[in-house]
Amino acid sequence: MQERKHQHRSRREILRAGGTLIGLMAGASLTSGPSSAGTYPDRPIKIIVPFAPAGPTDIIARVLATHLGQAIGGTAVVENRPGAGGNIGIGVAAHAEADGYTLLVTSSAYVVNPGLYAKIPYDPYRDFAPIAELGTSPNVILAAPDLGVNTVADLVSRAKANPNELNYASPGIGTTPHLSGELFKIACEANLTHVPFSGAGPAIQAILAGTTQVALAALPPAHPHIKSGALKALAVTGAHRWFDLPDVPTMVELGYTDFISDTFQGFLAPAKTPPAVIELLSARSIAILKTAKIAEQLRNDGFEIIANGPEGMKKRIEDEIPKWRDVIARAGIKPV
The missing domain is CATH 3.40.190.150 (Bordetella uptake gene, domain 1)
Structure with missing residues (x-):
């Protein structure tokens, strides 16, 4: 110029x-x-x-x-x-x-x-x-499709029946997905092992590659993989359902009062x-x-x-x- x-x-x-x-x-x-x-x-x-x-x-x-x-x-x-x-x-x-x-x-x-x-x-x-x-x-709770987990209730049952079996990826220690994961463990009395990564991209790649079975992430990097069917969205942590994921419930709808995290x-x-x-x-x-x-x-x-x-x-x-x-x-x- x-x-x-x-x-x-x-x-x-x-x-x-x-x-x-x-x-x-x-x-x-x-x-x-x-x-x-x-x-x-x-x-x-x-x-x-x-x-x-x-x-x-x-x-x-x-x-x-x-x-x-x-x-x-x-x-x-x-x-x-x-x-x-x-x-x-x-x-x-x-x-x-x-x-x-x-x-x-x-x-x-x-x-x-x-x-x-x-x-x-x-x-x-x-x-x-x-x-x-x-x-x-909103943050989103994700599961690998081959895990056989289709709902939050399924995830809680699996985690309780098999303590220390499931790992969840997050974008890093202290990110809101990580804190959402820790609150999930408290609210559901379920044990999942946290595996932190250096950002949402690497965390999503970890669950896609099978390094972890579960992930918590903000919606944007997960969205295309949910729409393609590569990842299963179990719940979002916003105040309302996402407009183009109408079948994915909020944690509040599932009975977890005040579980809102974005x-x-x-x-x-x-x-x-x-x-x-x-x-x-x-x-x-x-x-x-x-x-x-x-x-x-x-x-x-x-x-x-x-x-x-x-x-x-x-x-x-x-x-x-x-x-x-x-x-x-x-x-x-x-x-x-």
Whole structure:
């Protein structure tokens, strides 16, 4: 893209122009400090995903990156930094330069990890500036078709009759699928051995390959395998049945009161990223998610689109950190 020269303008002038950043042309001047200005973006934007490829966070991040780059007249690329339940990638993003060129798309691990780990490489309240609350997905309990388990009742009976026989895969320690699995064990008084992986993609591959017989995962990476018949969905952990899986019950419907657990995806930037950059990224990402074609694509992939701005993301963080601390305590998981 040919570089354009713009007259130096203050952030206040830019925010006033047109009344909103939504109408700014790509490449409009954004002030990054009281004495410096430049075009944004003038180089590729890196979106860190703190998990392996093919998981729900990676799926939505790649859709966002493709369209966000086009919307702001630049390029956005995804960089996967998996490990330590998401802590490695989140920590990298937390300590990146606050210039709008390193961003984070993360999952519920962001709010779970403060209660799961004795020490984490980020402060969830102070190290990031929320950009947008992207979407959420129910978790799903999966069984291999050749296991001979067709319902949650079948799974509970099998686990009780054969203690220590069944393993369940999850995207990693402390992810909402893992915590859902631990709550399942408590609620059903059934013993399944947890096998953590580095993300949802590897966890799904484990059950497809027969490494584990059961898996808990967010719906998006499991959805195509459920539709193809490669995996059997026993239940979803959302508040209602998924629109194109009408025969898959919720755990609440099966009598497990308050068994609601989902996985969200959020968009954040390092703290002190210029407010004008945050507003631009927020407006454009929300507009992308609300585009009918993209919203339908993501819904078909297993996402419920939220598309809230910074305040919505901030409230979710504040609400869910204490919520998951309580779940971790109830599950008897000690911080590591």
